[in-house]
Amino acid sequence: MSSADTKYPKAQNYINGQFTSNDNPTMDVFSPLDGSTIGAVPLSKGKTLDEAVAAAKNAFPAWSGLTLKERVQFFFKFRTLLEVNKDELSLLVHRENGKTTGEAAAEVSKGIELCEFACSLPQIIHDEIQEVSRGVECRTSHHPVGIVACITPFNFPHMVPLWTIPNALALGNCMVLKPSEMVPLSAIRIAELLKEAGIPDGVFNIVHGDKEIVEAICDHPDIEAVSFVGSTRVAKIVYQRATHNLKRCIALGGAKNHLIVLPDAHVQMTASNVAASMSGCAGQRCMAASAMVAVGKSDHIIDELCKEARKIVPGKNLGSVISLEAKARIERYIDEAEAAGAKILVDGRNTNVAGHENGYYVGPTIIDHVSPDMAIAQEEVFGPVIAIMRANNVDEALKIENNSKYGNAAAVFTQNGSMAKYVTQHASAGMVGVNIGVPVPREPFSFGGWNESKFGVNDITGKSSVEFFTKVKKTTTKWNPEDKTNWMS
Numbered sequence: 001m002s003s004a005d006t007k008y009p010k011a012q013n014y015i016n017g018q019f020t021s022n023d024n025p026t027m028d029v030f031s032p033l034d035g036s037t038i039g040a041v042p043l044s045k046g047k048t049l050d051e052a053v054a055a056a057k058n059a060f061p062a063w064s065g066l067t068l069k070e071r072v073q074f075f076f077k078f079r080t081l082l083e084v085n086k087d088e089l090s091l092l093v094h095r096e097n098g099k100t101t102g103e104a105a106a107e108v109s110k111g112i113e114l115c116e117f118a119c120s121l122p123q124i125i126h127d128e129i130q131e132v133s134r135g136v137e138c139r140t141s142h143h144p145v146g147i148v149a150c151i152t153p154f155n156f157p158h159m160v161p162l163w164t165i166p167n168a169l170a171l172g173n174c175m176v177l178k179p180s181e182m183v184p185l186s187a188i189r190i191a192e193l194l195k196e197a198g199i200p201d202g203v204f205n206i207v208h209g210d211k212e213i214v215e216a217i218c219d220h221p222d223i224e225a226v227s228f229v230g231s232t233r234v235a236k237i238v239y240q241r242a243t244h245n246l247k248r249c250i251a252l253g254g255a256k257n258h259l260i261v262l263p264d265a266h267v268q269m270t271a272s273n274v275a276a277s278m279s280g281c282a283g284q285r286c287m288a289a290s291a292m293v294a295v296g297k298s299d300h301i302i303d304e305l306c307k308e309a310r311k312i313v314p315g316k317n318l319g320s321v322i323s324l325e326a327k328a329r330i331e332r333y334i335d336e337a338e339a340a341g342a343k344i345l346v347d348g349r350n351t352n353v354a355g356h357e358n359g360y361y362v363g364p365t366i367i368d369h370v371s372p373d374m375a376i377a378q379e380e381v382f383g384p385v386i387a388i389m390r391a392n393n394v395d396e397a398l399k400i401e402n403n404s405k406y407g408n409a410a411a412v413f414t415q416n417g418s419m420a421k422y423v424t425q426h427a428s429a430g431m432v433g434v435n436i437g438v439p440v441p442r443e444p445f446s447f448g449g450w451n452e453s454k455f456g457v458n459d460i461t462g463k464s465s466v467e468f469f470t471k472v473k474k475t476t477t478k479w480n481p482e483d484k485t486n487w488m489s
């Protein structure tokens, strides 16, 4: 794991193709790898947002006037730039977020795949046309919604912005991005590469900031649609405020993903999958396994899981968590579970990484005999921690899973096809895995959970995002006066 010795220039807002200095107050950006200050980010005010929205509005007529095929040409170029700059982009994610370089490289690869999907949009979007009456045709066509704003979290500084940027822009919208103030640097490189790819000034803008700028986005009269990715607490605030102001909104929230492990599961495959799911990106993934329901006699699988977890070494194949506050919160959950009678099988508290003594590390942690009413069983911990609950049969396990207020992901581990089908049918989650611990749907399939893990009707990526980022027009046409219209003449 490299040190975070590089310092970056103060982050600037990106408006109308220019990085702009302004008088906004700033806050420091820390590298979680060693706690060092690596930059600063402006906490912008509503006036800066007004400037960004004005730039987007100004760019909108020409950009939306291009054909879809013309717009995606920019994303072929952008995709190549992501590929060419992959190492540098990965290092930046590693430094500002604290995940391992391998995980950061995987994040950039996923960004490339998202871009490829946008490049394929002309192959996917087909207007429909039908002769609905003699000589009368009805046709549907997709149109951009206008100015869209996207608000993103800290855990995927590169990928989550790219969940929306390529699709939203290729579909003809102009955008204001509000990245997480904890990881503003990757978004800046994305802006530079979009410019290098030839995206016209004003089509894409960045306004940095915190709560204040998010509220200004929800209230801005010229923003038509808002996408949000972050915690459920804030997703609810954003969804309520944006829709109250009559905007389209999709707001993805937090998660508590349950893995149901049946005693017949393949031991090694299950143990390595569960260990990777709970600890990948230091458990700071909305798709991470954070609860495991072991059905029946499953101790042999739990033993193997502990062996796998002990192979995970903080600072080597496990990155840091985002902040000192996050480390304290995660360790508090573990303390409370222990005090309530749960058994800590693998303990990641008080982890120190030599050479990174000020880094924010928590080791992999496995807690057994958790009861479903404990906080660690119900709340999102967002660290490399898994809470194991016991169930006598699959219905008891499903009851525990169904009781969660979240519903992002769920998974079942078994070699029995009918049991797997039963669980996938009855799990209350938007993304379900069979023998897969992180069941992220890949393009062209769309990403989105259920329950309090998502507010709004569409998904944020894939084909479903086309509905979110476009309006559909229905045009009815007749040319020949001889044709007798036989309805609604």
Ligand code: NAD
Pocket (backbone or CB within 6 Å): 151, 152, 153, 154, 155, 160, 178, 179, 180, 181, 209, 210, 211, 212, 214, 215, 229, 230, 231, 232, 234, 235, 237, 252, 253, 254, 255, 285, 286, 380, 382, 408, 449, 453
């Ligand atoms: P967060 O909710 O704290 O912040 C997300 C964004 O909201 C940031 O840009 C932040 O500046 C802004 N924000 C924070 N507090 C706000 C407030 N009170 N009012 C208005 N805006 C506010 O989330 P985070 O800590 O950056 O990210 C982690 C969370 O994101 C986890 O809960 C994780 O599960 C979730 N997440 C969900 C998905 C998904 O697809 N469902 C994907 C990634 C992350």
